[in-house]
Amino acid sequence: MxxxxxxxxxxxxxxxxxxxxxxxxxxxxxxxxxxxxxxxxxxxxxxxxxxxxxxxxxxxxxxxxxxxxxxxxxxxxxxxxxxxxxxxxxxxxxxxxxxxxxxxxxxxxxxxxxxxxxxxxxxxxxxxxxxxxxxxxxxxxxxxxxxxxxxxxxxxxxxxxxxxxxxxxxxxxxxxxxxxxxxxxxxxxxxxxxxxxxxxxxxxxxxxxxxxxxxxxxxxxxxxxxxxxxxxxxxxxxxxxxxxxxxxxxxxxxxxxxxxxxxxxxxxxxxxxxxxxxxxxxxxxxxxxxxxxxxxxxxxxxxxxxxxxxxxxxxxxxxxxxxxxxxxxxxxxxxxxxxxxxxxxxxxxxxxxxxxxxxxxxxxxxxxxxxxxxxxxxxxxxxxxxxxxxxxxxxxxxxxxxxxxxxxxxxxxxxxxxxxxxxxxxxxxxxxxxxxxxxRIKNKYTTYDAVDGTIRHIEQVSEDQTLPKVATHLVYITRAKNKSQLESKLNYSLFYKRPKRADTYWFVCLIISDEPYEFNYSVKTFIPKKVFRIDIRAGFKLGYHTDKYVHLITNELERIGLVDLSTRDPSLKGTEIKGDFLFVVVDRIFRNLELNPIRRILVSIYDLTKKLASNDVRVLDIDPSFAVQETVPLVIPDHTEEELRGLLQKSKLEAIGKGEKEG
Missing domain, CATH: 1.20.1740.10 (Amino acid/polyamine transporter I)
Structure with missing residues (x-):
């Protein structure tokens, strides 16, 4: 205490x-x-x-x-x-x-x-x-x-x-x-x-x-x-x-x-x-x-x-x-x-x-x-x-x-x-x-992955020219306090859904502090000019202005030569136009969970409340014109051959039972 x-x-x-x-x-x-x-x-x-x-x-x-x-x-x-x-x-x-x-x-x-x-x-x-x-x-x-x-x-x-x-x-x-x-x-x-x-x-x-x-x-x-x-x-x-x-x-x-x-x-x-x-x-x-x-x-x-x-x-x-x-x-x-x-x-x-x-x-x-x-x-x-x-x-x-x-x-x-x-x-x-x-149910199923594995996959995806490029700068919002970890849901969004190729990847953690006008940040570089993590502390009076903070910090990083923000489009080379940013906020949905009836009702009310009252893009004050809110299952299903055989066996038994009843 x-x-x-x-x-x-x-x-x-x-x-x-x-x-x-x-x-x-x-x-x-x-x-x-x-x-x-x-x-x-x-x-x-x-x-x-x-x-x-x-x-x-x-x-x-x-x-x-x-x-x-x-x-x-x-x-x-x-x-x-x-x-x-x-x-x-x-x-x-x-x-x-x-x-x-x-x-x-x-x-x-x-x-x-x-x-x-x-x-x-x-x-x-x-x-x-x-x-x-x-x-x-x-x-x-x-x-x-x-x-x-x-x-x-x-x-x-x-x-x-x-x-x-x-x-x-x-x-x-x-x-x-x-x-x-x-x-x-x-x-x-x-x-x-x-x-x-x-x-x-x-x-x-x-x-x-x-x-x-x-x-x-x-x-x-x-x-x-x-x-x-x-x-x-x-x-x-x-x-x-x-x-x-x-x-x-x-x-x-x-x-x-x-x-x-x-x-x-x-x-x-x-x-x-x-x-x-x-x-x-x-x-x-x-x-x-x-x-x-x-x-x-x-x-x-x-x-x-x-x-x-x-x-x-x-x-x-x-x-x-x-x-x-x-x-x-x-x-x-x-x-x-x-x-x-x-x-x-x-x-x-x-x-x-x-x-x-x-x-x-x-x-x-x-x-x-x-x-x-x-x-x-x-x-x-x-x-x-x-x-x-x-x-x-x-x-x-x-x-x-x-x-x-x-x-x-x-x-x-x-x-x-x-x-x-x-x-x-x-x-x-x-x-x-x-x-x-x-x-509490969500947190129970929250898992983290080592950031090193994520970085290796990012390096491979960013070089894969067969994948469409989703943005010049791809920004993910993270709440992982440990800088050597990332939430598994971010990996799922990056790789297990449609793999997301970009020129530069950013992982941003924003914390609101008790001091009214505090503003400081730290930057960790995983791959020079390609993969970064930014940790921001902003005073409560400044509030959540995530995209504004990211743009201010990345402009400063460009000034000192740590990143290139210019457009990668050949037709726009030599202009003052910057590369585009896409902010991704990943939310986990209650799916593939085995819950008792009371907890199922509780989760349904939670989902309804979240839809009516809470929007992460709005709360974080990200410009919705270059933001996307994705959903991933709380539990990633593992569809195995044994599961398929079980379904076929169950279907066969039901068919036999139905035939005997009709006979």
Whole structure:
């Protein structure tokens, strides 16, 4: 395990940045938590202080136990080179617990499903506040417009806007804290909610407590995303900023409780205490701030989704897709395919539910499963780091009991819309599971040949004038890290299919590094001016531009006299026209494999996913006009004389059996 950490400076700017990036989701929870609690309380309960104080006590202790203790104090310490998130946690333990990919994939899938619902939930909640003040405002069209703009600006990068997120969210938290203070300053008895006995009695006595517990859980839905953002902001910045954020959140919840107790006749199930407790002169500024905070929260979830997919690709549990980096920071990425899938699902969610009150039924169920998966992986991390069992077992059991309670509570929402989040998570998990296992099957059958044998055959083929020449320069993409080996599939393409004659052969290995603008290469010459291997390391900001890199390097090699790039066509001799290049990407297909029915289904889904989501020529950014993607069987069949005799014998026996039956 690599324990080297990426040091992110701890300072006031870092704290403000963390407030803007990390706490958008959990910071907008006051928009809907107490309204959801009111909706699920029995009629007349808003007149009973013990019910309201008990519900707020549950909120306070949920934020303390789940967010503060589990995530901020414990889980954030499990970082992978400074990066956090459930997949980074799996990366730490996969050497010893490879089977835990199932837990990690399911946790990541549920986190992504939450990323679909969060933008719809937060933006709907904010716009509904505007609708309550100006009834003529149409909630759904305005919400759809904001979500469309939010997703459509992603290709241009949000780095220039990101520097404003921190100060805006600082203003947001100060605003919600002051709103809360303005209410409870005249009702200090709400501070009784800090007494956990109020939460305990509430859970014992409240009717339909599981339904209400599902509403209370919404206060901590951003905790998992908080862990995912560790690499963007740094441990100390997140920890310090959380205590300011938590204080403002609790102040606001206490203020909402005070307003409910002071206005029991107005605290009906369709009223949102968050907006109702605002002074009349502040309603429009407050709604404006809520809308901006909702947008920032949605942006944080979108960015988190990009990060999860990027990590999944590096762990081989997601297809290789195109990644773009609008800024110089690796964590700030843009994945076009993910962006537009999220947009389509988000719009679908808004059109189906059309109100945040209905959407509450779908919200929270998936994220409880993600939290449970994180707890399981955290226990394996404790074992790997040799934490004493007296510490790791009770702690893990405690978190699992709390999270299982919330999961059971959220399962009450299943038939009311919660099934949608689980369907989305299930589809994502299916892709991750089949991709991981499909690649494992492929890797199991991957073989390598010594490069010396390949070079001898190339020398013979290149001199064989009876073979048609396919290109002046033939470029193969290889992933073999050992320079003395090549994948057997390349030999199959070169010789066992139609032998490929060229003047010059290139084997190119491209690796994307963690440094934004790194670019270096090495060249190994096997046959002077005829056979070369190029190893390229390009920074993530530079990305995959395979043909561009090859042309730049080969031009330099020509300049120093190592290769001749001029055309070999006699009619073009003496011109400045260069010889043609043909890039060959070889993919292996599942053929000639003996698989059981379950694995056959798994492989079929893998193949379908690859056809729909992944194209190696496009991912490597090779100009398709001079590229070809070939396929070779995963297992090369050996058609022998004995096999033919066996088929003839089987046919003869079937013919005899058929004749006897007819006789």
């Amino acid at each position: 690599n324990t080297k950490k990426h040091n992110i400076p701890f300072n006031a700017l870092g704290v403000i940045l963390a407030i803007g990036i990390v706490f958008g989701d959990i910071g907008t929870s006051p928009l809907y938590v107490m309204r959801a609690v009111l909706k699920d309380l029995p009629v007349g309960a808003s007149y009973q202080p013990d019910y309201i104080l008990g519900a707020v006590s549950c909120v306070i202790w949920t934020l303390t136990l789940q967010t503060t203790i589990k995530y901020v104090l414990i889980t954030l310490r499990a970082d992978n080179k400074g990066e956090g998130g459930i997949l980074s946690l799996f990366a730490l333990i996969r050497r010893n617990y490879r089977w835990a990919y199932i837990i990690a994939a399911f946790g990541a899938a549920t986190l992504l499903a939450d990323g679909v619902i969060t933008p719809a939930m937060t933006v709907l909640s904010a716009i509904e506040g505007l609708h309550s003040a100006v009834p003529s405002v149409s909630v759904v069209p305005v919400t759809i417009t904001i979500i469309l703009i939010l997703f459509l600006i992603q290709p241009f990068g949000t780095g220039s806007l990101g520097k404003y997120f921190g100060p805006v969210m600082v203003c947001w938290f100060l605003m919600i804290g002051l709103l809360g203070i303005s209410q409870f300053i005249f009702r200090l008895d709400v501070f009784k909610a800090f007494n956990p006995m109020y939460a305990f009695h509430f859970l014992q006595e409240a009717p339909d407590v599981l339904v209400i517990l599902g509403a209370i859980f919404l206060c901590t839905t951003g905790a998992e995303a908080l862990y995912s953002d560790l690499g963007h902001c740094g441990l100390k910045n997140i920890r310090i900023s959380w205590f300011m954020v938590k204080t403002m959140l609790i102040f606001n919840y206490l203020g909402q409780a005070a307003w409910i107790l002071d206005n029991p006749q107005r605290a009906v199930h369709d009223v949102n205490p968050f907006f109702s407790m605002m002074p009349s002169w502040f309603v429009f500024p407050g709604i404006g701030m809520a809308t901006v905070a909702a947008i920032i929260a949605s942006q944080a979830l979108i960015s988190s989704s990009f990060t999860v997919i990027s990590e999944a690709m590096s762990l081989n549990i997601w297809p290789s897709v195109k990644i773009k980096y609008p800024t110089d920071i690796k964590g700030q990425m843009y994945i076009p395919s993910v962006n537009y899938i999220l947009l389509a699902l988000c719009l679908l969610i808004v059109l189906i539910f059309q109100s945040s009150m209905k959407l509450e039924a779908a919200y929270g169920l998936a994220i409880t499963l993600s939290m449970i998966m994180t707890s399981l992986l955290l226990f394996l991390y404790f074992l790997q780091t040799k934490k004493p069992l007296w510490y790791s077992i009770p702690l893990t059991l405690f978190f699992l009991i709390v999270e299982m309670s919330f999961f059971i509570a959220n399962m009450q929402k299943f038939t009311h819309g919660g099934f949608i989040s689980l369907i989305i998570a299930g589809m994502i998990f299916l892709i991750m599971y089949t991709w991981y296992n499909g690649r």
